[in-house]
Each structure stands twice: as C-alpha cells, then as structure tokens.
Amino acid sequence: MPRTLFEKIWDAHLVRAATADTPATLYVDLHLIHEVTSPQAFTWLRERNLKVRRPARTVATMDHSTPTTPRNKEGKIPVLDNAAAAQIAQLETNCKDFGIELFSLGTEGQGIVHVIGPELGVTQPGQVIVCGDSHTSTHGAFGALAFGIGTSEVSHVLATQSLLQNKPKTLAVTVEGQLKPGVTAKDVVLAVIARLGIGGGTGHVIEYRGSAIRALSMEERMTVCNMSIEAGARAGMIAPDEITFEYLKGRPRAPQGAAWDKAVAAWRALPSDPGATYDREEKFDAAAIEPMITYGTNPGMGMAIGAKVPAPANASDVKALAYMGIKGDEPLLGHKVDVVFIGSCTNSRMSDLRAAATIFKGRKVAPGVRALIVPGSQRIKKAAEAEGLDRVFTEAGAEWREAGCSMCIAMNGDQLKPGQYAVSTSNRNFEGRQGAGGRTFLASPLTAAASAVTGKVTDSRSLV
Amino acid sequence: MEPIKTFTSKTVALPTENIDTDQIIPARFLKATSKNGLGKVLFADWRFTADGALKPEFALNKPEAAGARVLVAGDNFGCGSSREHAPWALYDYGFRAVISTSIADIFKNNSLKNGLLPIAVDAATHAKLLAAPNAEVTISLEAQTVTLGDGTVAKFVVDPFSRYCLLNGIDELQFLLSQDAEISAFEKKLEAK
Ligand code: SF4
Numbered sequence: 124m125p126r127t128l129f130e131k132i133w134d135a136h137l138v139r140a141a142t143a144d145t146p147a148t149l150y151v152d153l154h155l156i157h158e159v160t161s162p163q164a165f166t167w168l169r170e171r172n173l174k175v176r177r178p179a180r181t182v183a184t185m186d187h188s189t190p191t192t193p194r195n196k197e198g199k200i201p202v203l204d205n206a207a208a209a210q211i212a213q214l215e216t217n218c219k220d221f222g223i224e225l226f227s228l229g230t231e232g233q234g235i236v237h238v239i240g241p242e243l244g245v246t247q248p249g250q251v252i253v254c255g256d257s258h259t260s261t262h263g264a265f266g267a268l269a270f271g272i273g274t275s276e277v278s279h280v281l282a283t284q285s286l287l288q289n290k291p292k293t294l295a296v297t298v299e300g301q302l303k304p305g306v307t308a309k310d311v312v313l314a315v316i317a318r319l320g321i322g323g324g325t326g327h328v329i330e331y332r333g334s335a336i337r338a339l340s341m342e343e344r345m346t347v348c349n350m351s352i353e354a355g356a357r358a359g360m361i362a363p364d365e366i367t368f369e370y371l372k373g374r375p376r377a378p379q380g381a382a383w384d385k386a387v388a389a390w391r392a393l394p395s396d397p398g399a400t401y402d403r404e405e406k407f408d409a410a411a412i413e414p415m416i417t418y419g420t421n422p423g424m425g426m427a428i429g430a431k432v433p434a435p436a437n438a439s440d441v442k443a444l445a446y447m448g449i450k451g452d453e454p455l456l457g458h459k460v461d462v463v464f465i466g467s468c469t470n471s472r473m474s475d476l477r478a479a480a481t482i483f484k485g486r487k488v489a490p491g492v493r494a495l496i497v498p499g500s501q502r503i504k505k506a507a508e509a510e511g512l513d514r515v516f517t518e519a520g521a522e523w524r525e526a527g528c529s530m531c532i533a534m535n536g537d538q539l540k541p542g543q544y545a546v547s548t549s550n551r552n553f554e555g556r557q558g559a560g561g562r563t564f565l566a567s568p569l570t571a572a573a574s575a576v577t578g579k580v581t582d583s584r585s586l587v
Numbered sequence: 588m589e590p591i592k593t594f595t596s597k598t599v600a601l602p603t604e605n606i607d608t609d610q611i612i613p614a615r616f617l618k619a620t621s622k623n624g625l626g627k628v629l630f631a632d633w634r635f636t637a638d639g640a641l642k643p644e645f646a647l648n649k650p651e652a653a654g655a656r657v658l659v660a661g662d663n664f665g666c667g668s669s670r671e672h673a674p675w676a677l678y679d680y681g682f683r684a685v686i687s688t689s690i691a692d693i694f695k696n697n698s699l700k701n702g703l704l705p706i707a708v709d710a711a712t713h714a715k716l717l718a719a720p721n722a723e724v725t726i727s728l729e730a731q732t733v734t735l736g737d738g739t740v741a742k743f744v745v746d747p748f749s750r751y752c753l754l755n756g757i758d759e760l761q762f763l764l765s766q767d768a769e770i771s772a773f774e775k776k777l778e779a780k
Contacts, residue, residue, distance in 0.1 A: 275759075287748070423605075
C-alpha cells in the first residue's frame with residue numbers, strides 16, 4: 124500500500140505496535156534538551172536511580188532564559204537573573220553527571236535549540252526527533268518526524284530513548300504556484316494558520332507539499348514547519364530532496380564519505396508514495412498569498428497586511444482586540460510601532476538577516492523605535508558579522524545582540540513594556556508573550572524591518 | 588500519584604476560547620527547577636494586577652469559586668507552548684479536571700501524566716456548564732461521564748492506557764522501562780543498518 128512520509132517514519136520507529144489497550148512505543152533518534160523544560164526530568168531520574176539510556180543521542184543547549192546582552196570586557200555574557208543563573212548551572216551539572224554533550228552559553232555551538240540542530244547536521248531526514256519545546260516541529264523541514272513533548276516525556280526519553288504515542292492523523296497542506304516578490308515563507312505559514320485557525324491542525328501531522336514548497340530553501344522550509352504548532356499540529360514535515368541533501372552535506376555531524384552515500388540513498392525512499400492518501404487536505408494558491416500580519420492574540424488571527432482588521436465575531440475576539448487596543452474594520456497599515464524584534468527559531472537565520480539588511484541598508488530606525496536583531500546561534504552571529512550585516516544594523520541604529528530566544532519569550536530581560544506595540548518575526552502573539560501587557564504583531568523579517576525604519580506597520584514593498 | 592476515580596466538585600468557568608499555556612503560566616515563572624508551588628502564579632496576569640493585587644472581577648478570584656476543582660474553559664484549551672508547568676500549576680492550585688469542547692494535544696498529554704483530567708464534551712453540555720458557573724458536577728473516570736446538577740450525563744473519552752494509569756495511580760515510565768528487552772532489540776537492528 125502506498126504510504127506517506129509520516130507513515131514511513133512512524134513504521135520504521137515502532138519498538139512495539141499499539142494494541143487496543145496500549146499506545147505504540149516509538150524509538151527516538153535524537154533528543155534535544157534545554158535549560159527550561161529539563162530540570163525536573165533529571166530530578167526524577169535521580170530519584171529513581173536511572174541513567175540516561177543513550178547520552179550520545181541527546182544534545183543540550185541553553186537558549187530560553189539566557190541573556191542576549193553584549194559580552195563584558197572578559198568576553199563573557201553575564202547572567203544577572205538569579206533564577207536563570209540557577210537553571211543554567213543546573214543544566215551544566217545535569218549534562219556533566221549524565222554524560223550529555225552541552226553547547227553552553229557563549230560557546231561556538233550555542234544557540235536556539237531548533238537552530239543549532241540543523242546547523243550541526245544532527246537533524247537528519249527520516250529521524251524521530253523530540254524536545255521539550257513545541258517548536259520542535261521546525262526539524263520536520265528535513266523530512267523528519269519532530270514534535271514537542273512535556274517534561275514527563277523528557278524523563279521518559281532520557282531513561283528509555285522511547286516514547287509512548289497515539290498515532291496522529293495526517294493533513295496535506297499543498298501550496299502550488301509561485302510566490303510574488305516580497306512574499307516570504309513566513310507569509311506562507313501565517314496564511315496557512317489564518318485559514319486553519321489556531322486549533323485547526325489539532326491531532327494531525329501536517330505535510331507541506333506542492334511546487335511552492337519544493338521551491339523553498341532549507342531555511343525557508345524551517346520557517347514554515349516551525350509554526351505548524353500554531354495551527355495546533357504537533358508536527359509539520361516536508362519531503363527531503365536535493366535541496367535538503369545539499370544543505371546537510373559537509374555539516375559537522377552529517378554522515379561522511381561512504382556513510383553519506385548510503386544515507387542519501389535511504390533518504391531518497393522517504394517521500395510519500397504516489398497515491399498515498401491523507402486524512403485531510405488543504406490547498407493554497409501561492410500567487411494569491413500576500414505579506415501577512417497578525418492583529419490579535421493568537422497566531423491564527425492573521426490577515427494580508429493591506430487588509431482591514433476583521434470585525435469581532437464573538438466575545439473572545441472582543442477580548443483580543445481590547446487587549447491589542449485596536450478596532451475591527453480598520454486597517455493596521457500605519458499603526459504605530461514601539462519595538463521591532465527580528466529573531467527567534469522562526470526567523471533568525473542568515474537568509475532572514477540578509478532580508479532585513481536589504482531594508483536597513485542606507486536607512487535609519489525611526490526615532491523612538493527600538494529595534495533588536497538577535498541571531499539564532501553563535502555560528503549565525505559570526506557568519507553575519509563576516510558579511511558585515513551587523514554593521515548595516517548598527518549603522519541604522521538597531522541593536523545587534525548575542526544569540527538566544529530573547530524577546531520571543533521574554534524570560535531573559537529582553538521584553539516589551541506594558542502597552543508597547545511590537546512587530547516581531549517570532550511565532551507567538553499571545554497576551555504578554557513578549558512581556559506583560561506588551562502587544563505583538565507577527566510578520567516577516569521584511570515587514571519587521573520596514574516597520575522599524577518608518578515607525579509604523581509598513582508593507583516592505585512600499586519602500587522599494 | 589494519587590489514583591483518580593470519581594469526584595464531585597463545583598466548577599469555575601473561563602469562557603474565553605484558545606486559552607494558551609502562556610496565560611495559564613507566563614514564561615517568567617518557568618525558571619523554577621521544581622514542579623511544586625506553581626499554583627501561586629496560575630493565570631498570574633489575569634488574576635493579579637501589575638503590582639500584585641487581586642483582580643476581583645476575574646472568575647477564579649470570586650468568593651463563589653473557592654474550592655472549585657473543575658475548570659470549564661472555552662474551545663481549544665491549552666494551546667501553544669509545551670510547558671508542563673501549565674498542568675503543574677493547575678494541579679497545584681487545586682484543579683483535578685479541565686472541561687472544554689477541545690483540548691490541545693501537548694497540554695492533554697502533559698495533563699494525563701499529572702493527575703489532571705482533560706475532558707472534551709459536546710457543545711450542548713459545554714454551553715450548559717458555562718451558563719451555570721460554580722454549579723456542582725460529578726466526574727467519573729471509570730464511567731467516563733460528567734453528570735450535571737440537572738441530571739444531564741455527558742460522555743467523554745480518555746485513551747485506555749492513560750485511563751488505566753490514572754485509575755490505578757501508576758506512572759507511564761514504569762511501563763516503558765518494562766519494555767527494555769524490546770528497546771534493546773530495536774537498537775541492535777538500528778546499529779546493523
Ligand atoms: S525562539 Fe521562541 S519559540 Fe523558539 S524555542 Fe525560543 S522561546 Fe521557543
């Protein structure tokens with residue numbers, strides 16, 4: 124029977140098949156951990172005298188609660204918050220005690236967990252990848268089954284390298300045709316979420332397909348898969364192809380030599396078979412997608428940037444617009460902006476920074492606006508500096524920071540003040556997500572940069 | 588973990604749809620390295636003003652909500668971040684069940700591992716529950732039913748394995764550990780590839 128990409132990976136990882144009374148047991152190839160969702164899991168291992176079953180399949184980094192403020196004279200990144208410092212110290216101890224490789228704060232390999240996995244080449248097609256973080260879906264861009272888990276499950280995977288799972292349904296999101304200039308991968312995924320709604324993908328794994336998806340670079344594919352969870356889908360995936368192999372070839376942890384050829388041959392068998400069926404399908408016309416922006420308090424509340432904010436349809440919409448301090452039936456273009464944040468596991472890679480730089484070059488951040496540019500990893504930071512992007516940003520008056528989650532989650536000192544408006548390239552506009560009382564419009568790096576230089580919500584196409 | 592079987596409690600209603608885990612517990616409280624004591628900061632930005640005073644109009648803060656162990660919430664409860672701190676905070680505050688028309692996947696999985704029942708009911712039952720906040724309901728995990736004050740009985744489904752674990756106070760890790768031989772056999776096959 125023809126099988127989908129998802130079904131092939133699922134079948135290949137069954138340690139024990141599901142029965143009427145018990146879920147399937149799935150083997151995990153790669154377990155990524157970070158400081159915020161792992162401490163309790165290690166405590167439970169210690170309480171039960173358990174070891175980490177496969178330390179070599181576990182990779183740790185620090186990203187969520189780490190500061191992104193520039194380094195001090197000694198070249199160190201100071202952690203000022205005591206609770207964050209304790210959490211960071213605990214991850215260091217846990218990794219040492221249990222033999223896990225750690226990319227610690229400020230070192231070469233450190234960065235946002237979903238940025239460094241692909242960068243190192245530990246993320247590979249056909250794998251099952253988990254992490255105590257909902258944006259683990261990012262890694263699905265490589266044709267892996269990657270999803271977020273809770274801390275209890277983190278302890279399960281540490282102890283057994285396996286996970287109990289009920290089989291999800293499949294949803295094909297097919298995007299055919301060509302994107303218009305100025306329309307990015309971020310706009311594609313915001314358009315998908317706006318149609319599906321924030322709960323529309325619940326219980327499903329999304330496979331993104333179609334000519335517009337195949338035409339995307341790996342970095343763009345990561346942006347798309349990253350936000351699958353914002354439609355409620357735990358995982359999003361894209362079939363691996365030459366673009367995938369090209370990206371991985373020569374990465375520090377990718378297979379080398381004969382092992383590489385063997386791996387690629389196996390990866391070529393992963394794409395969904397012709398005639399494979401999905402539980403559901405949604406089709407999109409790439410040419411009809413506009414630059415998108417969100418106006419509400421969840422990522423499903425998005426619209427074309429030139430559109431009017433929809434009039435509220437129920438009490439929850441009224442609450443959302445009241446929080447945002449905006450009215451229905453009015454455009455968002457021209458709305459004042461206090462802060463612009465370019466970063467996060469959605470949009471902090473080289474292509475995102477380059478896109479933003481095309482706007483900042485020769486322009487200035489508008490008076491009264493604070494613009495933060497936060498690279499996703501130390502490697503990206505270095506590469507961007509080698510290209511001179513940092514100078515483009517700083518000359519424009521934007522802040523160039525150390526790598527981390529930063530204002531995406533606002534638990535590390537980078538945050539909005541109550542009432543402030545931000546255009547952000549991150550993935551969540553929930554109430555208070557970027558700081559208590561802060562208000563977020565999600566958009567692409569192009570839109571964010573354009574809004575930074577004008578001080579208003581701006582369609583980047585109006586600047587070129 | 589304490590087994591859950593049948594219990595009766597009054598409800599408290601938060602009719603807002605798509606309540607995400609950032610609302611249930613804002614990220615600044617995720618620096619904790621234990622799971623205890625998080626009830627204090629449950630719904631922190633909805634319960635308290637910026638200077639820490641209780642907001643009297645918020646449903647959980649009303650005197651009639653005191654002691655409620657069942658939260659009735661709008662559609663798609665628990666979406667967003669995978670933080671298990673969300674069910675930890677709800678449990679620590681005193682909740683033992685959340686009822687909605689649908690519950691987000693990761694939150695559901697996390698809740699089932701922490702003695703918090705995620706219950707999805709039909710829209711008609713949900714509407715009745717929202718219309719009568721602070722009414723008593725009886726939840727039976729054995730029968731998978733919610734019984735309302737007016738005698739309405741609504742069915743819900745918890746996957747059989749989680750239900751077994753919750754009814755018997757067993758944790759899932761034990762079950763996984765018991766599959767050691769199969770996991771080893773799988774790893775051998777993997778290495779041979
Ligand atoms: S950048 Fe934001 S969404 Fe991504 S892992 Fe960090 S906190 Fe989570």
